[in-house]
Every structure is written in structure tokens, then in C-alpha cells.
Amino acid sequence: xxxxxxxxxxxxxxxxxxxxxxxxxxxxxxxxxxxxxxxxxxxxxxxxxxxxxxxxxxxxxxxxxxxxxxxxxxxxxxxxxxxxxxxxxxxxxxxxxxxxxxxxxxxxxxxxxxxxxxxxxxxxxxxxxxxxxxxxxxxxxxxxxxxxxxxxxxxxxxxxxxxxxxxxxxxxxxxxxxxxxxxxxxxxxxxxxxxxxxxxxxxxxxxxxxxxxxxxxxxxxxxxxxxxxxxxxxxxxxxxxxxxxxxxxxxxxxxxxxxxxxxxxxxxxxxxxxxxxxxxxxxxxxxxxxxxxxxxxxxxxxxxxxxxxxxxxxxxxxxxxxxxxxxxxxxxxxxxxxxxxxxxxxxxxxxxxxxxxxxxxxxxxxxxxxxxxxxxxxxxxxxxxxxxxxxxxxxxxxxxxxxxxxxxxxxxxxxxxxxxxxxxxxxxxxxxxxxxxxxxxxxxxxxxxxxxxxxxxxxxxxxxxxxxxxxxxxxxxxxxxxxxxxxxxxxxxxxxxxxxxxxxxxxxxxxxxxxxxxxxxxxxxxxxxxxxxxxxxxxxxxxxxxxxxxxxxxxxxxxxxxxxxxxxxxxxxxxxxxxxxxxxxxxxxxxxxxxxxxxxxxxxxxxxxxxxxxxxxxxxxxxxxxxxxxxxxxxxxxxxxxxxxxxxxxxxxxxxxxxxxxxxxxxxxxxxxxxxxxxxxxxxxxxxxxxxxxxxxxxxxxxxxxxxxxxxxxxxxxxxxxxxxxxxxxxxxxxxxxxxxxxxxxxxxxxxxxxxxxxxxxxxxxxxxxxxxx
Numbered sequence: 001x002x003x004x005x006x007x008x009x010x011x012x013x014x015x016x017x018x019x020x021x022x023x024x025x026x027x028x029x030x031x032x033x034x035x036x037x038x039x040x041x042x043x044x045x046x047x048x049x050x051x052x053x054x055x056x057x058x059x060x061x062x063x064x065x066x067x068x069x070x071x072x073x074x075x076x077x078x079x080x081x082x083x084x085x086x087x088x089x090x091x092x093x094x095x096x097x098x099x100x101x102x103x104x105x106x107x108x109x110x111x112x113x114x115x116x117x118x119x120x121x122x123x124x125x126x127x128x129x130x131x132x133x134x135x136x137x138x139x140x141x142x143x144x145x146x147x148x149x150x151x152x153x154x155x156x157x158x159x160x161x162x163x164x165x166x167x168x169x170x171x172x173x174x175x176x177x178x179x180x181x182x183x184x185x186x187x188x189x190x191x192x193x194x195x196x197x198x199x200x201x202x203x204x205x206x207x208x209x210x211x212x213x214x215x216x217x218x219x220x221x222x223x224x225x226x227x228x229x230x231x232x233x234x235x236x237x238x239x240x241x242x243x244x245x246x247x248x249x250x251x252x253x254x255x256x257x258x259x260x261x262x263x264x265x266x267x268x269x270x271x272x273x274x275x276x277x278x279x280x281x282x283x284x285x286x287x288x289x290x291x292x293x294x295x296x297x298x299x300x301x302x303x304x305x306x307x308x309x310x311x312x313x314x315x316x317x318x319x320x321x322x323x324x325x326x327x328x329x330x331x332x333x334x335x336x337x338x339x340x341x342x343x344x345x346x347x348x349x350x351x352x353x354x355x356x357x358x359x360x361x362x363x364x365x366x367x368x369x370x371x372x373x374x375x376x377x378x379x380x381x382x383x384x385x386x387x388x389x390x391x392x393x394x395x396x397x398x399x400x401x402x403x404x405x406x407x408x409x410x411x412x413x414x415x416x417x418x419x420x421x422x423x424x425x426x427x428x429x430x431x432x433x434x435x436x437x438x439x440x441x442x443x444x445x446x447x448x449x450x451x452x453x454x455x456x457x458x459x460x461x462x463x464x465x466x467x468x469x470x471x472x473x474x475x476x477x478x479x480x481x482x483x484x485x486x487x488x489x490x491x492x493x494x495x496x497x498x499x500x501x502x503x504x505x506x507x508x509x510x511x512x513x514x515x516x517x518x519x520x521x522x523x524x525x526x527x528x529x530x531x532x533x534x535x536x537x538x539x540x541x542x543x544x545x546x547x548x549x550x551x552x553x554x555x556x557x558x559x560x561x562x563x564x565x566x567x568x569x570x571x572x573x574x575x576x577x578x579x580x581x582x583x584x585x586x587x588x589x590x591x592x593x594x595x596x597x598x599x600x601x602x603x604x605x606x607x608x609x610x611x612x613x614x615x616x617x618x619x620x621x622x623x624x625x626x627x628x629x630x631x632x633x634x635x636x637x638x639x640x641x642x643x644x645x646x647x648x649x650x651x652x653x654x655x656x657x658x659x660x661x662x663x664x665x666x667x668x669x670x671x672x673x674x675x676x677x678x679x680x681x682x683x684x685x686x687x688x689x690x691x692x693x694x695x696x697x698x699x700x701x702x703x704x705x706x707x708x709x710x711x712x713x714x715x716x717x718x719x720x721x722x723x724x725x726x727x728x729x730x731x732x733x734x735x736x737x738x739x740x741x742x743x744x745x746x747x748x749x750x751x752x753x754x755x756x757x758x759x760x761x762x763x764x765x766x767x768x769x770x771x772x773x774x
Contacts, residue, residue, distance in 0.1 A: 005034070005048035005081040006058065011420075012072035013101040013391055014043045016146040018132030019069050020089050021174040023061065028087055028169075030057055037090035038145040042100045044093075048081040067133055068106050068279055072394050072420070089175070092145040100145060101420070102138050102449060104387050105223045105367060107281035107311035109134040111172065116313050122161070125202055127314035128186045128361065132176045134279065138390060138425075139224045139367050140178065144449055148177040152362040159184035186361035188314070193350040204357060209321040211355045217241050219331055219345060219353035222312055224367025224386050224425075225338035226331025226345050228352060229255075231324055235295040238327060242297065244352040246334050250631040251299035253283045253306045253369060255328040257319040262307050265292045265325065271374045280387025281311035282370035298327060303641055308369060311387075314357070330368055335431040337438040338366045348434075365445055366438060367425045375723055376730075381747050382721060384412070385425040390446075392420035393745050393755060396505040399762035403443065403454040403482075406754035407492065408465040409632065410747070411439060414754035415446045415454065416762065421502065422446065423746060423755050430466035439467065447481070456486040458761035460495070460753070462520040488761040491539075492519025493527055495756030496716040496748075498536040502759045503745045509535050510741065511542065511710040513701055513729075516717035516749070517557065517613030517632065526550065528611030528717075529667070531704055536756075537763035542708050543665035546656060549606040550614060551599045557614075559628055560621035560635045561587040562596065567618045568677075569600050571670050582677070584621040612697075612719045615669060619693050622676055623686050633718065639690050640722045647691035651675045653700040655707075665707070667700050698728035702736055712739045718749040 010019070015038050023036045027047050032054070034047030047057065062071055112129045115121045123129045130136070140152040148154060158166060162181050165173035173179045180186060182201075190199040190207045199207040211218045215237040218229045228245065230237040232254050242248060256262045259273055266286035268276070275284050283306040288294065292305070299305055308328070310316040319326065330338045331349055339345040340363040345356060371383040381388065389412075398419035406412050411427040424442045428435055447453070459471040474482040497512030512532040521527035522541075529545030548570045556562045564584035568576035577593040579585045588596070599606045613636065620626045620635035625642065629635050652675060656666040672693070679689050705713050713733050720726045720742070730740045746752035 002051040003049060003081055004051045004054055005046070005079045006054045007077050007079055008045040008058065008061065009042065009075045010045070010061070010071055010073070011042040011100070013068070013070035013103050015100050015144075016103040016137050016141075016177060017068035018066040018172070018175070019043050021132065021169055022064070022066050022069075024087065024089055024169055026060060026064070027057060032057065033084040033087050035084075035088055035090045037093060038100070038147070039093040040100060040144060047087070048084055067109075068103060070101070070391060072101070072392065089169070092147050094145060101392050101422075102141055102144065102390050103146065104138050104280070104389060104391055105136050106134045106279040106387065107309070108313055108316060109279075112313065113316060116316065123181055125205070125317060126182050126185070127188055127312070127317055128178075128180050128359070129313045130176060130178050130180070131172045132174065133172065135176070135178050136223050136361075139363050139365060139386075140361070141449070142364055146177060151177055152364050153178045153180070156180055156185055156361075186359045189358050191346070191356045191358060193346065193353060193356070195346055198355070205317050205321050208318060208355065208357050212322050212326065215240075216354040217244065217352060218355050218357065219349050220314070220318070220357040221342070221345070221359055221363075222315065224363060224365070225340045226349065227328040228331050228349070230327045231322075232294050232298055232327045233324060235297055238295045238297040241327065241329075241352070245329070247329075248630045249300055249634060251302055251306055252327045252329045253308060253371075254294065254298065254325050255308050255310060255315065255319060256325045257310065257323065259309065261325065262286070262309070265289060265294055266305055266307060269374060271377060275372060275374065275379065276307070276309050278387075280370060281309055282372045282387055283308045285371070285373040285382070294325060301638060301641065306371060335429050336434040337428055338368055340366045365425075365441065373723075375726065378742075378744055380721075380743060381745065382749070383410075383426045384423065384746055384751060389425040390422045392422050393503060394505070395419045395421050395502055395759065395762070396507055397762075397766070399765055400455040401452045402456050402458055402758050402761045402765070403447070404458040404754040404757035404761065405443070405467040405471050406757070407460050407750040408462070408467060410750040411467060412751050412754045413439070413443055413446065414758045415450060415452070416758055417450055417452060421755055421758055422450070426751055436466060436470075439470070453481060454485060456488050456761055456765060457482060458488045458490050458757035460520070460757070461489050461491045461522070488764055490757040490760045491522055492753070493521075493530045493532055493717070494534070494539050494760060495753045497532050497534065497539065497714055497756065498759040498763075499746055499752040499756030500714045500716045500741050500743055501536060502755055503743060504741050506712070506741065507535060508712065509533065509710065510712040510714045511705055511708050512539070512714040512716060513705075514714075514717045515612035515719035517611055518554070518609075521610075526607050526609040526611060528609060528613055529615065530610065531665070531708070533708060533710060535763070536759040537767060541664045543655075543667060543704050544610040545612060545615060546666050546668045546670065547608045547610045549600050549603065550609045550611075551596050551606045553605060553607050557617070557629075557632070560584070560617040561627045563614050564618040564621035565593075565596055566600060566606075567615075567669070567673060568622075569596070571673050574601070582622065582680070583624040584618075584627070587621075587627045612717070616719065619676065622673070623680065623689050625686065633721075636719070636722060639693065640724050642686055643690035643694055643724055644685075644687040645691070645724070647688050648695065649688070649692050650695035650699050651692045653696040655704070665704065667704065672696055694724050694728060697725060698732050701729050702732040705733060705738055706736055711737075712741065714741045716743065716748050716752070720748045
């Protein structure tokens with residue numbers, strides 16, 4: 001018999017997902033001897049035996065992997081046998097550069113769910129049941145490799161039965177690091193907002209159910225933080241939660257007991273059902289049924305509901321007991337990160353929640369619920385967090401480690417180790433001290449987990465972003481671990497383009513249509529309606545929307561009527577502010593109109609902008625949809641939702657006549673604005689006007705792409721979260737033969753900026769190395 005030896009290196013999300021026991025069992029079935037172990041890069045298998053058995057091992061390893069495992073690379077080398085006689089799982093090896101993917105938290109698997117519902121099982125109704133196929137991972141890990149002593153479960157000593165499961169290679173809890181049971185694991189408590197204990201363990205579910213049925217607000221500690229929960233069919237309870245949380249209109253997420261219950265309230269496609277029931281168990285945006293019993297205050301004016309299924313045993317037990325859909329929104333105040341600590345929750349949420357469900361398993365880091373939707377059969381992430389982060393995005397080429405600190409809104413950070421880009425969970429808007437603390441904590445997490453000091457820090461071009469200020473301060477502080485590290489400025493919209501290219505492992509040039517609300521341009525203007533021609537290494541500005549002045553700068557974002565007034569002023573001059581027949585002008589006081597006229601005439605605190613996001617705001621105000629907004633994108637969403645999908649008419653949106661001094665093409669929205677004003681005078685419905693607006697944008701993009709002639713087009717920026725715009729635009733581009741790249745791994749919004757910043761910085765470092773070599 002021909003014998004041999006093979007060493008197999010597997011990289012990816014292969015720790016904490018049952019890969020070692022899977023590899024061990026497969027090798028044992030094949031009568032191989034040697035070792036299997038975790039190390040700093042992933043899993044290392046070193047086995048010997050019959051040559052055909054080794055071939056079978058290599059062939060089967062990627063095919064029958066555990067459900068949570070993600071293999072990014074599998075490399076093997078054949079060596080001389082050394083005569084090993086046993087097969088064993090060795091202790092983890094911490095040496096070397098750490099690049100193993102930290103596994104994300106995973107929703108309760110079917111086997112564990114069956115156990116907690118089985119009265120004869122020792123884990124009956126135990127809310128912390130898990131195995132190698134499910135349970136906490138990223139939210140409890142403290143350092144790599146992923147072993148129990150390196151998690152927040154290290155305080156819980158396994159009982160004899162749990163220890164036996166943990167040591168038995170044939171058991172699905174073999175090396176399940178959070179393994180626990182009622183005898184040895186975490187426990188539940190129900191408390192008042194003053195911290196008075198009302199119930200413990202099994203009594204908590206019944207008591208919490210009573211809280212929800214009374215229409216009160218329950219704060220429940222989950223995997224990555226607290227939820228605030230109320231009965232979603234109780235309008236009074238929903239409005240009370242909104243008032244306490246200071247969230248007047250932004251949609252609230254729902255948790256339902258099952259897929260069948262989700263179908264009662266929403267249309268659920270096969271792809272959407274698969275997403276809901278996946279190990280990631282994200283919030284999925286679904287089209288609501290007209291007969292839905294969900295309170296209108298859950299998502300006012302929105303045809304979609306954000307729905308998730310229970311993803312922990314605690315959620316399953318609670319949802320089975322209440323038997324009704326529940327609002328399950330992040331346990332925080334607006335612009336603050338979700339609470340993760342028991343004492344912190346009592347302090348920060350004490351004025352919101354009536355009762356608190358807590359447990360004593362510490363959460364190492366906040367991890368919000370991910371938000372996704374299905375568009376044309378593909379997943380589009382809107383918020384990348386639980387179940388998705390921090391799975392790496394594989395870059396086509398490696399680079400020295402770079403820390404990218406993202407933008408100011410919807411912040412994430414990213415760090416690469418070789419060609420693996422680890423993008424953090426959603427951090428949020430860096431508007432509060434708590435958010436900044438979370439931002440700094442995530443950076444510390446990443447650097448500590450991967451034990452790497454980056455060679456450079458990539459940040460946004462805008463000097464006033466909190467993330468930029470942190471980068472500059474950290475670089476200039478002698479005691480900082482980042483002191484003296486190279487800083488690389490990355491233009492905001494270039495980062496959007498680069499992020500999408502990285503997702504698709506594309507190093508070639510593309511036309512990036514990057515439309516969003518705000519990003520500092522290289523000329524000092526506020527960009528946001530951009531056509532960039534380039535790649536991660538460099539770009540040129542091929543075109544933009546016509547610029548206009550934005551009175552008050554960022555303050556105007558909350559007042560679409562002010563944006564509309566500024567656009568009308570650009571079209572008609574000062575007389576625009578006398579057009580009281582137009583909704584946005586009528587919404588302004590006379591004193592406001594006088595001040596606006598002076599600001600626009602003299603350019604006082606009125607920066608130039610090409611923002612597509614503000615164009616949406618202005619048009620929404622002009623046709624009477626929104627005068628003010630309470631959250632980013634509210635006016636644009638109203639414009640999308642009201643549009644008549646059957647209308648194929650479009651407003652004129654031509655290119656501006658070129659001037660000799662012009663360095664790029666300009667798309668002129670003024671003829672469109674004139675046409676909208678004319679339609680208003682003729683009583684055209686808002687549904688038709690909104691549709692003609694979207695169609696005009698899609699056609700203008702396609703026409704510009706034909707003019708530029710680049711075969712590949714990227715659609716990025718928050719405006720392309722608009723399904724109507726994205727769908728119409730991508731359809732027209734494909735009809736013209738273009739390859740269209742859209743985001744599938746990170747959000748099109750600023751949640752993807754850190755990945756793009758990392759890609760741009762990596763390209764610059766590679767270019768510098770190339771020049772030095774010459």
C-alpha cells in the first residue's frame with residue numbers, strides 16, 4: 001500500500017464552527033493518523049496514511065464542511081511520513097501572525113431548538129443552549145485563537161456532563177466553546193428599572209411575557225446587546241416607545257415567532273425566507289401585506305417592514321410565550337450605541353424600559369442586528385453587523401496591515417491582514433460621546449485580536465469628521481500605539497467606488513456612479529452626485545450633477561424645504577422666494593426667506609454642493625411630501641415609496657452646455673425643476689411626478705455612461721439603496737451592454753467606506769513600493 005503525508009492549511013471562518021471535529025472525524029473515517037489544531041491563521045491538519053485516503057480527505061474537506069464554516073483558501077503540501085500512530089486534536093497554537101477569521105454569532109440551530117422544547121431534555125427551556133453549529137462567537141471572544149479561556153464564558157466552569165460533551169469527538173458539542181447547561185451556565189433575571197430583582201431562571205419568561213402583554217416596554221439582553229421590545233400590534237405601546245426613545249418616525253424592527261407568522265404580515269419570497277432562517281438571521285426588509293395587523297406607527301408611510309426571526313433560545317422562548325409580533329429595536333437612545341452591560345443598561349435605558357431581562361454572560365462588544373434586503377434575487381446589505389461581521393472580505397492582492405477608520409455617519413472600521421479585509425460591525429453615527437467610545441473600543445478590539453500594528457491609517461478627506469480627528473490625534477500623540485504611523489487621506493466618493501470594486505475582486509477601471517448626501521471633494525465643495533472614472537489607485541471626475549449652494553450647510557439636511565428653496569433660487573433668483581404657491585416656499589417664515597436670500601446672494605455659510613441626496617430632498621419638498629425630516633433619507637424614502645412604478649415618462653435632465661473652463665461634464669437639473677413646477681401648476685399627481693423624477697435620473701446616468709464609454713459601471717453611495725433608482729438604472733445600463741457592479745457584501749451607504757479606504761490606501765502603498773523598486 002502506498003502511504004504518504006499531507007499538511008493542509010485552511011483559512012477563513014473555520015474556528016468556533018466545528019471545523020476541527022469535522023476534520024478529525026473525516027480523517028478517522030479514512031484511517032489517517034496525525035494532528036488537527038487551531039492556530040493563528042485558521043486550522044492546520046497534518047495527517048498521514050494511505051495515498052488514496054489522503055486524496056479523499058483533500059477532496060471531501062471543502063464539500064462536507066460544517067454549516068457555519070467559510071473556507072477562503074485550502075492549501076496542501078505533501079511531506080515524508082513520520083510514523084504517527086494516533087489521530088488527535090492538539091491544543092491551539094497562538095504563535096505567528098493572526099489572520100484567522102473571527103466567526104460571527106449564529107442563530108439557534110434546529111437541533112438546539114428541539115432540545116429546549118423537549119421536556120425530557122436536560123436543556124429544556126434553557127435560554128443559553130448552543131453547539132458548534134450555533135450560538136455566540138464574535139460577541140464573546142476576547143482574543144484568538146477561539147478557545148473557551150479566550151471568551152467571556154471563561155468564568156463558567158463546565159459540569160461533568162457538559163465536559164463530557166465537550167471532549168467527545170462524536171458529539172456536536174465537541175469543542176463548542178460556549179457550551180453550558182442549567183447546572184453550570186449563565187442564568188436569567190428580571191429586574192425593575194431601579195434594579196430590583198423580580199424573577200430568576202424559568203420564572204423570567206412568564207413574567208416578561210406579562211410585561212409585554214400589558215403594553216409595557218421590555219429591555220432584553222441578547223447576543224450583542226439589548227433590545228427594546230413592545231407589542232407590535234399595540235399602537236399606544238409603539239408610540240410610547242417612540243416618545244421615550246426619541247425616535248419619532250424612523251422604522252422599527254420586528255421579531256416574529258416563525259416564517260409562517262412572517263408570511264401573515266408580509267410577502268416573503270423563497271430567497272427572503274432563506275435569509276430569515278439562515279444562521280445570520282438578519283432583519284430582512286419585506287413588503288407588508290395591506291391587511292397587516294401591525295401598528296402603523298411601526299413604520300409610518302413605509303410599504304416595507306423590517307422583520308427577523310428569533311435567533312437565541314431566549315428569543316424563541318419569549319416569542320413562543322407571547323405568540324404575537326414584537327417590536328425589537330436596538331437598546332439605545334438615538335445616536336448612541338446599543339447597550340451591552342447590565343449596569344450600563346439600567347443607567348441609559350432606565351427612562352425607557354419598564355422591566356429588564358438580564359443574564360450574567362458578559363457581552364464583549366456591541367453587535368447590532370444586520371439589516372438586508374433582496375434585490376433582483378441578490379442580497380443587498382444595508383447594515384452589516386450580527387451574523388455577518390467580522391467575516392473577512394478577500395482582496396485580490398495582499399498589502400501591509402492598514403487601519404481604515406471610515407466616515408462620520410454609519411461608521412465602520414476595517415483592518416487587513418495580508419489579503420483579508422476585516423470590516424467591523426456597524427458602529428453608527430459618531431455624534432455622541434458614547435458612539436465615540438464605541439468607535440475607539442472597536443479599533444482597540446481589532447488591533448488586539450489580530451495583534452498587529454498597522455503600517456498606515458486611512459481616513460476621510462474631511463477634517464471635521466470625528467474619525468478623521470481621531471486618526472490625526474492618534475498619529476500625533478507620543479504615547480499612542482499609532483504615533484508616527486503614515487496617514488493616508490481618501491476622498492469620500494473614491495472610497496465608495498473602491499469598496500465595490502474590492503467586493504468584486506476587480507482591479508480594473510470602472511465608471512463609478514457615486515450618489516449620496518455628503519462628502520468633501522478635492523476642490524473643497526461638498527460632492528454627492530459624482531461620476532468617477534478610475535480604480536482603487538486613482539480616479540478622475542468624469543461628471544457631476546450641477547452644483548448649488550446649501551444654506552446653513554449640514555443644518556439644511558433636516559429641512560428639505562430649505563434645500564428646495566435654494567434650488568429654486570438657483571433657477572429663478574430672488575423671485576423664487578416669493579413663490580408662495582410652492583410648498584417649500586410657503587413652509588418658510590418671511591424672516592427665513594429674507595435670511596435665505598441674503599445667504600444665497602452673498603454665499604454666507606452656504607457651501608457649494610453637487611449632492612444627489614439633497615436633490616432628492618429638494619424635489620420631495622417641492623412636490624409637497626416632506627418639509628422637515630427626523631432621520632437621514634426620510635424625504636428620499638417618501639419620494640421612492642410614492643412613485644408610480646407603471647409610469648415610464650421622464651423629466652428632462654440634460655448635460656449642461658460645456659464651457660471652455662469646464663473640467664468635467666455637468667448634468668443640469670434646472671430643466672427638470674422647471675418641468676416639475678409646471679406639472680404642479682397643472683395638477684399632475686405626486687405619484688407621476690415622483691416616477692418621472694426617478695426615470696430622469698436613471699436615463700441621465702445611462703446616457704452619461706454611453707458618453708464616457710467605460711464598459712464597467714459601479715453603482716454606490718446611499719442613494720442606490722433606493723430600489724426604484726437602482727433597479728431602473730441597472731436595467732438601462734445592462735440594456736446598453738454595460739457590466740454593472742453593485743454592493744453585495746458591504747452597504748452602499750457609508751458603512752462600506754472603511755473597506756474602500758483600506759483598498760485605496762493599499763493601492764497607494766503598493767504604488768509607492770513599485771516606485772521605490774524602480
